[in-house]
Amino acid sequence: MMYSIQIKTQDGTRQYALEASPERTILDALEIIRSGGEKNLHYRHSCHHGSCGTCGAVINGKPRLMCLTRLGSLGAGTIVLEPLSKAETLDGVAVFPGRLFDSLPNTDYLKNTDGSAAAIELAVPEIRYRDIPELGAKPKRLEDCIECGLCTAACPVSKDFIGPAACAHIHIETVKHPETSQTLLARAFEPDGAPACERAFECSRICPQGVAPGKHITALLMTRQVRGTGH
Amino acid sequence: MEALYDELNAAPLPMPACSMKKNGYHICIIGGGGTGGALAYDLALRGFSVTVLEKGELTSGTTGRHHGQLHCGARYAYGDRNIARECFEESVILSRIAGSCIEYNGGFFVALTDEEADFEKAFIEGCLESGIPARKVNKEKILAIEPRLGPVKTGVFVPDGTFDAFRLPMMFFSAAKLLGARIMPWHEVVGFDIANGRMQAVIARDLLAGGRELRIEADYVINASGAWAGKIGEMAGADIPVTPAPGAMLAVKGRLVDRVISRMRPPSDGDILVPQRGLTIIGSTQRVTDNPDGILPTEAEIEFLKAKAEEMIPGFTNLPVHAAWAAARPLAGSRKHKVGNTVESAVIEDVEGRSLSRDFMILDHAANDYIEGFATILGGKATVLRAMAEKTANFISSALHIESECRTASYSLPSWREYFRGGRS
Numbered sequence: 246m247m248y249s250i251q252i253k254t255q256d257g258t259r260q261y262a263l264e265a266s267p268e269r270t271i272l273d274a275l276e277i278i279r280s281g282g283e284k285n286l287h288y289r290h291s292c293h294h295g296s297c298g299t300c301g302a303v304i305n306g307k308p309r310l311m312c313l314t315r316l317g318s319l320g321a322g323t324i325v326l327e328p329l330s331k332a333e334t335l336d337g338v339a340v341f342p343g344r345l346f347d348s349l350p351n352t353d354y355l356k357n358t359d360g361s362a363a364a365i366e367l368a369v370p371e372i373r374y375r376d377i378p379e380l381g382a383k384p385k386r387l388e389d390c391i392e393c394g395l396c397t398a399a400c401p402v403s404k405d406f407i408g409p410a411a412c413a414h415i416h417i418e419t420v421k422h423p424e425t426s427q428t429l430l431a432r433a434f435e436p437d438g439a440p441a442c443e444r445a446f447e448c449s450r451i452c453p454q455g456v457a458p459g460k461h462i463t464a465l466l467m468t469r470q471v472r473g474t475g476h
Numbered sequence: 477m478e479a480l481y482d483e484l485n486a487a488p489l490p491m492p493a494c495s496m497k498k499n500g501y502h503i504c505i506i507g508g509g510g511t512g513g514a515l516a517y518d519l520a521l522r523g524f525s526v527t528v529l530e531k532g533e534l535t536s537g538t539t540g541r542h543h544g545q546l547h548c549g550a551r552y553a554y555g556d557r558n559i560a561r562e563c564f565e566e567s568v569i570l571s572r573i574a575g576s577c578i579e580y581n582g583g584f585f586v587a588l589t590d591e592e593a594d595f596e597k598a599f600i601e602g603c604l605e606s607g608i609p610a611r612k613v614n615k616e617k618i619l620a621i622e623p624r625l626g627p628v629k630t631g632v633f634v635p636d637g638t639f640d641a642f643r644l645p646m647m648f649f650s651a652a653k654l655l656g657a658r659i660m661p662w663h664e665v666v667g668f669d670i671a672n673g674r675m676q677a678v679i680a681r682d683l684l685a686g687g688r689e690l691r692i693e694a695d696y697v698i699n700a701s702g703a704w705a706g707k708i709g710e711m712a713g714a715d716i717p718v719t720p721a722p723g724a725m726l727a728v729k730g731r732l733v734d735r736v737i738s739r740m741r742p743p744s745d746g747d748i749l750v751p752q753r754g755l756t757i758i759g760s761t762q763r764v765t766d767n768p769d770g771i772l773p774t775e776a777e778i779e780f781l782k783a784k785a786e787e788m789i790p791g792f793t794n795l796p797v798h799a800a801w802a803a804a805r806p807l808a809g810s811r812k813h814k815v816g817n818t819v820e821s822a823v824i825e826d827v828e829g830r831s832l833s834r835d836f837m838i839l840d841h842a843a844n845d846y847i848e849g850f851a852t853i854l855g856g857k858a859t860v861l862r863a864m865a866e867k868t869a870n871f872i873s874s875a876l877h878i879e880s881e882c883r884t885a886s887y888s889l890p891s892w893r894e895y896f897r898g899g900r901s
Contacts, residue, residue: 270799273772280770287662287683289533291540293801294727296752297642299533299540313799333900335662336684339533346896354576354643358734377568377609377635378582380621384734386579387640387753392893454754 248316249323250274252286252337259337267317271324272300274316287339295453298393302338303327308395310453329398345394348411350429352418355385389454390414396448396458406441409448409458416461439465488572488888491651499523501876504678504694506665506708507701509539510858513648514865514884515700520655522869522880527692528657529680531664535645537768538702539858541803543725543750543759545736546570546578546637547859550585550610551743553602559835560606566860567637570644574889577643579752583636583736584618586628588787592740593629599740600632610634624732626790636736638752645861646892653895663690668697668712675712675849696872699852703768703804709852714845716852717809720768723760724777724802726785728795732756737788746784755798758785768804777802808837808855836864838871849875
């Protein structure tokens with residue numbers, strides 16, 4: 246199939262055409278175009294499978310990950326790529342996600358999996374090392390949020406707001422570690438925290454990882470309401 | 477060994493908050509992958525001034541596309557116990573200094589065929605002799621723990637894990653940045669200034685500033701560009717025997733297993749299942765190519781990987797493909813020296829690539845190409861990135877005749893988020 250891709254920035258537009266299978270992704274397409282000699286095409290990418298969160302862009306008007314968006318899923322017509330909003334544009338669709346990471350607190354990035362702890366007795370040889378995996382241990386996995394900034398880009402709030410991802414981080418941390426997250430929780434209730442949310446829930450609709458930040462913001466606001474009734 | 481393990485049992489310290497006392501030497505690293513990041517941190521911690529040049533975003537070459545298996549070394553124990561031993565030590569160190577981005581849940585080597593089951597004894601012996609605590613686990617127990625696995629005959633539990641292939645190297649970049657290293661993504665190396673048989677400076681282009689040229693003078697230049705090392709070498713007139721070897725990987729949505737699953741046999745294609753967040757990744761394949769740019773998986777590779785995954789997890793092929801991608805791994809070819817400074821091009825002994833050494837090497841261009849102050853690092857594995865950096869920094873220190881000590885195993889790394897905080901450096 247022939248595809249036509251337009252990269253639109255404040256400085257103008259650039260048009261590219263390529264032949265590719267509809268199964269290829271937008272990121273694959275940019276890789277094909279660049280390795281074909283287009284030196285001035287810059288974009289962020291790393292894992293190519295939706296784990297790193299670097300390749301977000303506005304694709305036909307919607308913030309999405311380029312590595313998970315197949316060419317064939319976008320219908321006919323020119324595919325329009327724009328840089329994510331609320332981030333510093335470097336060139337083309339490449340941004341520097343500084344504002345996003347300034348807002349994200351350092352939280353525990355691991356959580357329990359659904360998998361069962363293996364309650365199985367084993368003859369364990371004497372092991373001298375601390376902290377290596379044990380068969381009977383409950384498995385842990387990385388958190389779902391890949392810090393891609395799509396939620397922040399999709400959020401219609403225009404006043405100061407730490408953003409849906411930061412609120413989700415804070416809520417998840419307070420549920421996981423209530424005893425050590427009171428300062429963080431207080432941060433979430435500053436004027437540019439959860440109270441700034443306008444309940445559009447675009448964040449939950451756009452999240453490629455099903456984190457549903459809107460749900461976490463609602464939960465955060467509920468904790469204060471519940472607590473508030475006591476006073 | 478004993479001393480190392482004692483040390484590892486002590487909790488890592490927080491990284492020193494202030495910059496080290498500078499030793500006055502400036503090192504320029506070419507390549508913003510995991511090796512470049514780990515080296516930048518190691519050197520900065522020793523007091524070197526460091527600049528990292530990367531033509532795209534950090535980790536956008538091969539590093540980020542890794543399936544993320546934290547190798548305990550078991551996979552290599554049968555073939556090379558030294559590699560296995562080092563892998564295990566490094567996996568333990570990484571879990572301690574970068575534990576926040578590692579799913580350290582262990583792994584099973586499973587036998588699906590009689591031949592694989594016959595390999596079990598030698599496999600466990602290899603692990604134990606390499607210092608890796610490997611334990612035989614019977615079929616019923618394995619299936620109770622990982623119920624989605626198919627017809628397993630027997631298996632072995634080993635301390636494998638999964639790391640986030642973007643965030644782990646970014647933790648090293650964060651640390652390097654906090655210690656004052658100049659990290660310069662979007663800067664492409666276009667040439668070198670070599671005079672009197674000595675590397676003087678690297679010439680780079682700022683790709684975000686219309687290709688404006690910069691000259692970066694350095695006391696030592698390290699080519700850590702992996703599969704691109706040959707291209708960089710050409711610009712300096714150094715022949716670097718590296719072959720880009722694309723490997724394909726495929727992910728399905730769903731965490732089908734909680735532990736890394738490997739086939740109990742010598743390393744081969746399509747023999748590893750890696751759980752990562754909510755995904756399961758099957759890896760990998762290997763072919764060789766000339767150009768490391770724009771590598772994509774082929775349809776044949778995708779079908780092959782699905783079929784291999786199906787052998788381990790029945791029903792895998794019915795799941796929709798979440799993503800399929802390929803990474804250009806650098807395969808170091810052997811090289812032969814002639815009289816004088818001409819070097820034959822790389823001799824690749826096996827086009828399939830698997831049997832080539834995946835060990836790490838430092839090519840000193842002073843010895844091979846009569847360029848002082850320039851070396852290329854090649855090969856290695858993601859799990860041993862810290863150790864590769866240690867060896868390289870030792871090598872640089874020795875080339876510059878200065879004393880320095882590696883301390884990267886002692887400190888816990890800062891969050892990957894630090895790299896992006898506080899504006900662009």
